[in-house]
Amino acid sequence: MTDATQSSARPAGNSAFVGYLRTHMREYGILFALIAIMAFFQVATGGILLRPVNVTNLVLQNSYIIIMAVGMLLVIVAGHIDLSVGSVMGFIGALSAVLMVQFGLPFPVAAIVCLLVGAAIGAIQGYWIAYWKIPSFIVTLAGMLVFKGLMMVLLKGQSIGPFPNEFRLIASGFIPDIAAIEGLHLLSLLLGIAAAVVLVYLSLRSRAKEAKHGTPDEPYAFFAGRNVLIAGAVVALVYLLATSRGLPNVLIIMAVLIAGYSFVAKQTTIGRRIYAVGGNQKAAKLSGINSERLTFLVFANMGMLAALAGLVFAARLNMATPKAGETFELDVIAAVFIGGASMAGGVGTIVGAVIGAFIMGVMNNGMSLMGIGIDWQQMIKGLVLLAAVIFDVYNKNKAA
Amino acid sequence: MTSILEMRGITKSFPGVNALENVNLKVEAGEIHALVGENGAGKSTLMKVLSGVYPSGDYEGEILFEGEERHFHSISDSEKCGIVIIHQELALVPLLSIAENIFLGNERASNGVIDWSETYRRTEELLKRVSLKESPRTRVTHLGLGKQQLVEIAKALSKEVKLLILDEPTSSLNETDSQALLKLLVELRSKGISSILISHKLNEISQVADRITVLRDGHTVSTLDCHTQQISEADIVRDMVGRSLKDRFPHGDPKIGEVMFEVRNWTAHHPIHSERKVVDDVSFNVRAGEVVGIAGLMGAGRTELAMSLFGKSYGDRISGEVLLNGQPVDTSSVPRAIANRICYATEDRKTYGLVLDQPIRDNVPLANLNGIANGLVVDNQKEREVAERYRKLMAIKSSGIGQKTVNLSGGNQQKVVLSKWLYAEPEVLILDEPTRGIDVGAKYEIYSIINELAAQGKAIVLISSEMPELLGTCDRIYVMNAGRFVGELPIAEASQEKIMSMILKTGKAA
Structure with missing residues (x-):
């Protein structure tokens, strides 16, 4: 009997194998791409890339991008985009500096205020997008300019620092040992x-x-x-x-966020609804899903995560600078698309976005270690983004 | 008389269906030739063959235009010969001016630079020919539908048209505008421009047409000459619908109970042109275990009625009352309608029914996600069980519940949509064209499901453009035309002829 099942199962199993690989090319492709890129830079940098100190650095350097990529993934899956996250992040960093350094507020209070302000910013943008149907591109482009300006107002063109020690620890501290x-x-x-x-x-x-x-x-x-x-x-x-x-403390924060948001995206009714709205808003609405409220919540959440990223970034630099967050929105969006999300919405995973962020991060880090100039770095990153999306489209066309 | 157009032995098939089979159409020079037939009879397909939308080689048969055999590969090919088609949905760009629309793609220009004075001068001439008193600079969006139709004709005239094809030109026009349009056709005829008029309004056809060709199920049934013989509307209707009803419908055993679902004085306005009533003071009821049909032509307002009932998903300034088991219920949003167990399965499953990129598993529970979740957390196992249960129950042909719905056939997609609504446990289920575009076998299965639901005591509303389907499945039929219910027929008294004549009689008022 085993013989019979085996011989009959073999060809079927084989074609299932190939079929599975074909349909899940993207998910594995991105993982292999990360491994290949890491292997390449490990060799090219003569083993520096995976030195413990550099790995620690990699995590710290990319933490704020990853935190925002988690929120951005939901925004993009819902069929929108958020261009304001870099500015919001900078603005919150400035706000935290004003609260803690100038007003002397204790760090937990200041942090909670900052997160709430971030959520409120996201909620305001989300309100226009969800209930007034103003394109998210426009609303968040406006937000990008507004909050950049507000940050400059708060900082009056200066950097503010240093922060209290316990605040710095969220970004540069490590967990205690037993x-x-x-x-x-x-x-x-x-x-x-x-x-x-x-x-x-x-x-x-x-x-x-x-x-x-x-x-x-x-x-x-x-x-x-x-x-x-x-x-x-x-x-x-x-x-x-x-x-x-x-x-690092921040790695714990990231791990909790990644696990938590993966769970929300995959395993909760809210997550399901976000994917359905992004996949086909009309069908979702006619299935009784309140797409407006979901869009609103997704943006409020994005604002809160941008605020968290702002706190981490400010703590890491140990000061708030007027340059904070500049063009970070582009890195975040690129990470999400490299991670397999679709511009049309409805497709993408949290883990994919995180891997996408790591691909960008490893390339930044590796190329810097190799002494490649910022000019070439930009070009190469741009081409990688384009290649990833072309790969997506190619796969999709082949499947159809 | 010489014929300007002759289509001989046109056969066009789509995967699985023969849309046209050996169709012949002959249009004489300087005549208005009416083309009639039920929805799906093949009128639009025939016109697409003629205008080159389906390129030469994609169909069998030959097209002779002005005595020469022609092979059109695109619309621009046929337009070059002077054949212009004006579709039911107008193809004007709303935010451009009349003049810009008329010369769109055919600009009065030298070396790419537009000559505006020439453009406006020519436009004024053309507008005079169609008797439209508007400035060439007026944006099309500011014109009513009747005037937009005239702009379309002016646009056709600018292309030196010899044969004008109008697809249901008056379906969305009021009486005055319709008359003006028909008068214009007669006027163009006197100038030697022939036209093919596709219309459901037989009164208009008998008013202007010289000859009538009737299509049914992709065949030419007859060509009637209005000058040599007396043609009654009944003759045309008989030719349009005369087909036999064989065993295409499973046998139901209706056990009809009390009135369960009732709608009173339901009115809805067009979402953009809010002065237009799309649904006008409609009242009807459905009993438990009853299948009630709504018959009507495309554009009669049936989908609009259903969608406005279902959580105000369509329309503006909606008024009226919905009762379930004698109690007024709130259906003002989709979640509320679903909570009250009133569900609506759309006619357009790809746009409104499915998340195509997602598998069967994710689509089935979409309208009742709480059913597969504990609190906020989705129970994957329960989800799989539910999807698997409906896949078996509905016999959805697929590789498994993980198959993306985009890769399913039309009939199986429809079954996924139905599964979604069955899982929401409706008491009242409104089905909008549930068998559109699916093959006969799958249709039979869908009819069986409808009978099964009725046997469970649910109230079913079936909207369909296929009259045999209504006659074969329903216990009672309402007839809708131009936003109003114009008749009600118990199934024993209903026939295609009766329904058609109810529609056509009221068509005059439309």
């Missing part, structure tokens, strides 16, 4: 291993559920490969960080 082992940050390593175990457990559980219900879409080899790769990457990353100074 036991002192020479050259290894034990708690970090344990946390990382725990995270890897949880990830594997969760995907095993969901696959078991799927299997109970019928055959899973994903061939087993892919499933196993993907999990080994992800768990391995998490442990390797954490090990590298642990041999340096341990896990």
Whole structure:
């Protein structure tokens, strides 16, 4: 019996394998692209890229982009765009400096005020977009100019700093250790291993559920490969960080955000509705989905995350500068599109956006390490963005 | 008389259907030739063949224009010969002026620089010929539909038209504008310009047409000469609808209960032209377990009625009352309508029904996401169970619930839309053209589902342009025309002829 099933299952399994690869080309493609780019720069920089200190740097440098990419993914999936995030981020950084440095407000109070102000900014923009049907491109372009101006008003053209020490720690601090082992940050390593175990457990559980219900879409080899790769990457990353100074605080914030928003996007009715609205707003509305309110919420959320990014950025620089956030919106949007989101809406994943942000980050970092000038960096990043989207369109046309 | 156009043995097929089979059409020079037939009889397809929308080689048969065989590959080919088609939906750019629209793509220019004085002068001449008293500089958006129609004709005249094709030109015009348009056609005829008039309004046709060709199911049924014989509207109707009803409909066993769904004095205005009533004082009811049909021609206001009832999804200044089991209910938003178990399955499944990029699994629960969630969190397993259940129940042919709906056939897409609404557990289900564009087998399955729902005691409203479908599935039929309900027929008394004549009688007032 086993013989019979095996021989009959083999060709079917093989074509399922190829078919799956074809339909999920994009998701794996982006992951392979990140690995290839990392491998390339690891060699090209003579091994500097993956040195513990540089890995720590990579995380810190890209944290604010990733935080915003998470919000931007939802905006783009809903079928919109937000050009104002760079300015909002700069404005909130300035506001936090004014509150903490000039008014001497304690850091938690100031941080909460800043997040609320960010959410309010997003909500105001979202109101025009959702209820007045003003194109998001216009509203947020206006927001980009307005909040850039407001930031300059707050800063009066000066940089403000330094920040209180405990505030700086959110961006440049590391989690404390439990036991002192020479050259290894034990708690970090344990946390990382725990995270890897949880990830594997969760995907095993969901696959078991799927299997109970019928055959899973994903061939087993892919499933196993993907999990080994992800768990391995998490442990390797954490090990590298642990041999340096341990896990940065901001990495914990990012991990929580990524996990939380992935869950919201995939597993909640709100997430489902956002994808449906982005995929076909008319059909979603006729299915009883309040697309206006969702759009409003998505922008309010984006504002709040931009505020969080602003806080992290200001804390990292240890001052608020009038240049903060400039052109960051473009990096964020590029990250989301490299990560596989569609301009038309309805398509994209949080994890994809994060990987897209890392691709941009690794390229920035690697090219800087190689001493490539900013001129070439810009051109290369632009071409990578174009290539990623062409790859998308090519795949889509081939599938159709 | 010599014939200006002769179409011989035209056959055009789409995957799975023969839209036209051996159709012949002969138009004499200087005549108004009417082309009539039910929705889907093949009139538009025939005109698309003629105008080159379906290029030569895409169909069989030959086209002779002015005695020469022609092979048109695009609309511009046929326009060069002097054949101009004016579609039901006008092809004017609203924010451009009359003059700019008339010479769009055909600008009066030398070396790419537009000669405005020549443009305006020519436009004034053309407007005089169609008796339209407007400045050439007026933006088209400021004109009423009747005047826009005249601009279209002026545009056709600017291209040295010899054969003018009008597709339902008066369907959205009032009586005065319609008369002005028909008068213009007669005037053009006296100047030697022939026209093909596609229309459902038989009174207008008998007023101006020289000859009439009737199409049915992609065949030429007859060509009637209005000058040599006396033609009654009944003759035309008989030719239009005369086909047999075989076993295309499953047998239902109606158990009809009390009145469940009632609509009183429902009125809705056009969302942009808010003085126009699209639905005008409509009242009707549906009993539990009853399938009630709404018959009418395209543009009668049936979809608009349904969508305005369903959460005010269409229209402006909506008034009227909706009752469910004798109690007034609030259907003023889609979520409220769904909460009151009133659902509407759209006629346009691709635009309004499905999120095409998403799989069956995500589309089925879309109108009732709370049903697959604990609080805010989606229960994946329950979602799969629900999708799988409906996939089996409705026999949706697919590789699995993970298949994207964009890759399903029309009939299976329709079943996904129906699944979505069944999962929302409706008491009243309004189905708008549920079998449009799907094959006979899938139609039969959809009819079976409708019967099954009625047997469960639900109230079904079936909007359809296919009369055999209404006669085969419904227990009672309302007839709608120009925004009003113009008749009600128990199924025992209903026939295609009766429905058609109800529509045509009231067409005069439209």
